[in-house]
Amino acid sequence: MDTKLRAILPDHDLLKMYEQMVLCREFEESCAEQYTKGHITGFLHLYSGQEAVAVGSTRALHKDDYILSAYREHAQAIVRGAEPKRVMAELFGKATGLCKGKGGSMHLFDPDLSFMGGYAIVGGQFPIAVGLAFAAKFRQEGRIAACFFGDGAVNQGNFHEGLNWARLWELPVLFVCENNLYGIGTEVHRSSALADIHKRTCGYEVPSTQVDGMDVMAVYQAIKYAAEWVREHNSAYLVEAMTYRFRGHSMADPGKYRSAAELELWKSRDPLPNFGKRLIEEEIAGQTQLDAIRKEAVAVVQEAVRFAEESPWPEDAEVYNDIYV
Amino acid sequence: MPEITYRDALNLALKEEMRRDPSVVTWGEDVAFYEGSFKVTRGLLAEFGEGRVKDTPISENTIVGVAIGAAMGGLRPVAELMTVNFALLAMDQIINHMTKIRYMFGGQVNLPMVIRAPGGGGSQLAAQHSQSLETFFMHAPGMYVAVPATPADAKGLLKSAIRDNNPVMFLEHELLYNSKGEVSDDPELLVPFGKCEIKRPGKDVTIVAYSRMTILALAAAEELAKENIACEVVDLRTLAPLDTETFVQSVKKTGRAVVVEECWRTCGLGAEIATRIYDHCFDSLLSPVQRVSGLDVPMPYSRKLEKLCIPQVEDIIGAVKEVLSEKY
Ligand SMILES: Cc1ncc(C[n+]2csc(CCOP(=O)(O)OP(=O)(O)O)c2C)c(N)n1
Numbered sequence: 001m002d003t004k005l006r007a008i009l010p011d012h013d014l015l016k017m018y019e020q021m022v023l024c025r026e027f028e029e030s031c032a033e034q035y036t037k038g039h040i041t042g043f044l045h046l047y048s049g050q051e052a053v054a055v056g057s058t059r060a061l062h063k064d065d066y067i068l069s070a071y072r073e074h075a076q077a078i079v080r081g082a083e084p085k086r087v088m089a090e091l092f093g094k095a096t097g098l099c100k101g102k103g104g105s106m107h108l109f110d111p112d113l114s115f116m117g118g119y120a121i122v123g124g125q126f127p128i129a130v131g132l133a134f135a136a137k138f139r140q141e142g143r144i145a146a147c148f149f150g151d152g153a154v155n156q157g158n159f160h161e162g163l164n165w166a167r168l169w170e171l172p173v174l175f176v177c178e179n180n181l182y183g184i185g186t187e188v189h190r191s192s193a194l195a196d197i198h199k200r201t202c203g204y205e206v207p208s209t210q211v212d213g214m215d216v217m218a219v220y221q222a223i224k225y226a227a228e229w230v231r232e233h234n235s236a237y238l239v240e241a242m243t244y245r246f247r248g249h250s251m252a253d254p255g256k257y258r259s260a261a262e263l264e265l266w267k268s269r270d271p272l273p274n275f276g277k278r279l280i281e282e283e284i285a286g287q288t289q290l291d292a293i294r295k296e297a298v299a300v301v302q303e304a305v306r307f308a309e310e311s312p313w314p315e316d317a318e319v320y321n322d323i324y325v
Numbered sequence: 326m327p328e329i330t331y332r333d334a335l336n337l338a339l340k341e342e343m344r345r346d347p348s349v350v351t352w353g354e355d356v357a358f359y360e361g362s363f364k365v366t367r368g369l370l371a372e373f374g375e376g377r378v379k380d381t382p383i384s385e386n387t388i389v390g391v392a393i394g395a396a397m398g399g400l401r402p403v404a405e406l407m408t409v410n411f412a413l414l415a416m417d418q419i420i421n422h423m424t425k426i427r428y429m430f431g432g433q434v435n436l437p438m439v440i441r442a443p444g445g446g447g448s449q450l451a452a453q454h455s456q457s458l459e460t461f462f463m464h465a466p467g468m469y470v471a472v473p474a475t476p477a478d479a480k481g482l483l484k485s486a487i488r489d490n491n492p493v494m495f496l497e498h499e500l501l502y503n504s505k506g507e508v509s510d511d512p513e514l515l516v517p518f519g520k521c522e523i524k525r526p527g528k529d530v531t532i533v534a535y536s537r538m539t540i541l542a543l544a545a546a547e548e549l550a551k552e553n554i555a556c557e558v559v560d561l562r563t564l565a566p567l568d569t570e571t572f573v574q575s576v577k578k579t580g581r582a583v584v585v586e587e588c589w590r591t592c593g594l595g596a597e598i599a600t601r602i603y604d605h606c607f608d609s610l611l612s613p614v615q616r617v618s619g620l621d622v623p624m625p626y627s628r629k630l631e632k633l634c635i636p637q638v639e640d641i642i643g644a645v646k647e648v649l650s651e652k653y
Contacts, residue, residue, distance in 0.1 A: 041628055042449035093449070093627030104451045104626030120453040121410070122383050155382035156414070183383055185359030191382040257359060313629045319622055 004282055008217060009059075011284050017059055017216055018279060018290070021051040021272050023297040024075040027084055030301045031074070031091060031105075035251045039309070040091045043120075044105050045072040049214075049246035052271035053178050054079045056219025057146065057241075061174075061227055066114050066132045066145040068125040071106035072178075072245075073118035076148060080115045082108065084300055085307035094311035101314045102322070114143070122183075123156030125149060130162050133171040137234060144172035144230045146223075152183025154197055163204045166236035174230045175206075175238040176223070178213065184249045185257045198240035206236045213241030214269040244269075326507040334476035334508045335365045335441075335497065338483035339403065341512040343373050346401060349487055352379035353388060353405030353441075362407050363443055363502055385411045389418040389440060393426065393492075396438040401487060409444030409496060410456050423492045424467025435490045439483070443497040445537055445587055446624050446635050455624035455631075457588040459535070462494040463564040463597070469493040469518055470564040474539035476506040478562055481516025489518065498537040519566030523575065527555035530645050531575040533598055534585040535561040538636060542585055545641035556645060564594060572598065573605040580611035581648040585636055590618035612653035615644040 005014050028046040035044045047054070054075040061067070069076045074091075078084055082098060090097030091105050098108050106120040116132060119125045129147035136143045153159060154177065166173040177197050181188050188195045198208040207229070211222035219241055226237040244266035248255035279285040329337070343349045351369065353361075357380040360367040370378045381388050385406055392402040406412050412419065419440070426436060446455035462470045469491050473479040479497070486493040524539060525546050534542040539560040546556035557579055559572045576582045582602050586595040595616040602614050620634040 042451060042626060043454070090626075093629065099626075101627035101630070102451075102625040104449065106453070107451055107626070120451070121414070124453075152383045155384045157384070157386065184355050184362065186355055186380050190358070190380055314625075314627055316630070316633060319620065319625060319630045319633050323622055 005217060005278060005284060006282065008221065013059065014279060014284055015293070017055050018275055018285070019293050019297065020055045020079050021216065021275065022294050023084065023300060024051045024054065024078060025272060026294070026297045026301045027074060027078060027087075027304070030305060032247070032251065034091070034305060040105065041093070042104050043071065044251040045249065046247045046251070047072055047075040047245070049266065049270070050178055050180060050243045051075060052216035052219050052275070053176070053213045053241045053243055056216040057176060057223045060220050060223035061146055062143060064114050064141070064143045065227070066116050066129070066136070066143065067148070068116045068129045068132070068145065069118050069148040070122065070125065070150060070153070071118055071120040072150070073108055074105070077108040077110065077115050077118070080110070081113045082110050082115065085304040088304035088308040089311045092308040092311070093313070094308055095314040095318070096307070096311040100318060123149065123153045123158040126156070126158040126162035127165070129173055130165050130171055133166065133173045134169065137171055142231065144174055144227060146174040146176060146227070148176045148178060150183060151177060151179040151181065151188045151197055152186070152191060154200060155191060163201055163206050163236060163238075167204045167206050170234045171236065172230045172234050173236045174223070174227055175236060177238065177240045178243055179240050180243050180245045182249065182258070184253065187257070198238055201238045206238055208238035208240065210240045210242065213243030214271045214274070216271055216275050326509055328505050329476055329508050330502065331476045331479050331497075331504050331506070332363065332365055332502040334480040335483055336367055337508070338480040338487070339366065339369060340372065342484055342487040343369070343377065345512065348399065349401045349403065350377045350379070350395065351403040351405065352381050354381055354383055354407045356380060356405050361405065363499065365441070365497070366405065385414040386418050389415040389423065392438045392440070393418060393423050393436060396436040396492075397434055401437050403439045403441060403487060406440060406442040408454060408499070409442035409458050410454055412440070412442055412458065419468075419494070420465050424465050428467060436492045437490045439486045439493045439495050441495045441497060443499045443502075445498045445500060446619070446631065447500050449626055449628050449631055451626040452623035457619060459496055459564060460588050460592065460594045462496070463594055467492070469566065471495045471518070471562070472536040472564055473497070473562065474501070474524075474536050474560050476504065476508045478516050478522070480508050481514060482518070482562065485515045485518055488515070496536065501537055501540070504540070516562065518563045519568050520562065521568040521571035522560045522562055523557060523571070524560045525556065525558040527557035527579070529555045529579055530581040530583060530648055531557045531559060531572065531579045532583045532585060532641065532645065533559045533561065533572050535564065536587065538585040538587055541636060541638050542641055544638045545645065548638065548642055549645055554645065554649065569601050569605070573602065576602050576606045577609045580609050582610070582614045583617060583641065583644045583648060584614060585617045585641055587619050587636060589621050590616065591621050593618050612648045612650070615648050617641050617644045
């Protein structure tokens with residue numbers, strides 16, 4: 001924490017990271033509102049609290065590195081470059097959505113951004129990430145596959161099979177565990193015999209580290225190091241980011257299994273105000289500038305909602321499209 | 326008789342059976358502390374304790390496999406899969422192991438176990454979370470498959486499932502959990518496996534359905550009654566064993582049949598029912614059997630498209646009118 005921000009990244013990038021975190025927060029909170037109004041339906045898993053992980057990681061990755069995630073992936077997609085209005089339209093089930101309204105909240109995808117999907121089957125993304133890394137290595141593209149997943153996913157066979165496979169075939173896969181301490185209502189110690197998830201890779205001789213997932217710069221630096229290691233060695237690495245979701249598992253979950261004190265403690269570690277404070281302390285931005293960033297984010301999200309509202313529904317015939325080529 | 330929800334009826338069945346038999350245990354993701362993602366296991370941890378009501382890691386194949394082992398070892402496990410979509414991760418233990426063990430080992434061992442799994446579409450949960458996989462299980466010999474439509478059947482069938490010495494796949498419908506109906510509080514009242522129920526008698530057309538499709542069929546029958554069309558609604562209740570006799574007798578009487586299935590049409594269970602009708606009722610049929618099925622597409626998220634993919638009451642009404650049409 002002693003290192004000054006400017007020693008790590010230029011002002012422009014630092015401000016951009018702040019802007020992205022604010023945008024994600026505003027986007028998610030707006031989604032909650034739209035869900036309450038009935039515009040967004042189905043399952044809605046929000047990312048509020050975890051922004052530092054998506055923002056810090058994405059900044060550290062190359063633009064063409066693959067990213068895969070689970071169903072809590074709006075922020076991952078937006079930070080990667082997906083237009084908020086097209087993400088919102090997807091959540092509304094509209095034809096202008098990222099996946100034509102067919103995927104919804106849990107299934108965002110944009111190959112132009114190397115954003116290779118949100119998957120709703122816990123652990124489904126592990127082997128797919130390994131396969132993308134295989135293709136990238138085979139085609140000598142120099143890119144890696146970054147696979148994001150929750151603490152709950154590590155007890156699926158897919159996790160262990162994927163780690164073993166990536167190590168065995170020497171494939172560039174960066175495993176990023178977003179450990180927010182809960183899989184729905186089950187606290188990590190009640191689902192994992194060894195709850196220090198980064199330690200679970202030793203059986204496969206995959207190096208790993210743990211990082212403060214509420215600190216965007218710490219995440220950036222850890223992922224930067226890990227991603228370069230993966231690229232250089234053509235092998236797997238795992239980063240465990242310790243984070244927290246401020247809301248329940250999904251909009252259907254009031255999250256009663258967590259104490260008010262625990263929630264308060266983690267909210268005091270909210271990555272947004274904390275990073276904003278650092279930007280001010282280190283004279284990278286003033287309060288007015290940060291306020292303007294928030295105002296702009298609010299406007300972008302409002303525009304996204306308007307776009308989603310005004311967009312057309314998919315045509316009925318669309319139901320049969322896209323099954324086969 | 327008190328009116329309770331389908332959810333509470335299942336909950337009551339679990340409680341009654343756990344009180345009755347200390348070898349009944351239950352586990353699954355979030356079933357204990359969180360009391361189930363659909364709250365079917367509410368109050369179980371408090372009453373029966375952590376020894377018998379257990380949260381598991383997200384490891385579906387092992388949730389089922391451990392239940393198999395525990396059943397072999399003398400217990401009566403009820404394993405919950407959070408939704409039936411995740412049963413696909415457990416298909417190895419379900420199909421390669423659970424349904425084979427008794428036969429393959431020459432009948433020397435029984436697996437008195439139940440796998441509970443909610444499923445079905447209609448909540449805009451998109452392709453990976455909206456599947457109706459009943460045919461998958463019905464297809465494999467070696468397990469029973471229950472598909473209750475009403476709270477009373479939910480309770481009675483689950484109790485039978487827990488007491489049965491065969492493995493049972495118990496498929497609940499997510500959209501039925503809040504539906505209400507009269508349910509007996511007699512802990513010895515069971516609903517037998519392999520027995521359809523005629524949920525509404527009628528003379529003109531037989532509608533064969535199961536689970537939520539039965540509820541839609543009853544709504545369609547109610548509408549059609551206004552036009553003096555009397556539908557007989559046969560609720561299958563269990564897909565294995567399949568009570569062919571009851572729906573065959575009904576079709577012999579009405580001469581017309583509509584089969585409603587939520588699953589995909591291709592190789593859907595409706596094809597099996599229709600074949601059995603043709604086998605047994607060829608001479609009494611006045612028109613071809615109509616099938617109302619889920620569309621053969623992965624489920625789209627958008628509610629506008631989703632509605633097209635799942636049978637609706639109007640589709641059933643349309644099919645009934647089709648079998649009654651003058652062209653036959
Ligand atoms: C194979 C499978 N099993 C169960 C579920 C239901 N489910 C959805 S999310 C979830 C918890 C996952 O927790 P975690 O991996 O920690 O991710 P988080 O939600 O905390 O981001 C469960 C059990 C599922 N979607 N897929």
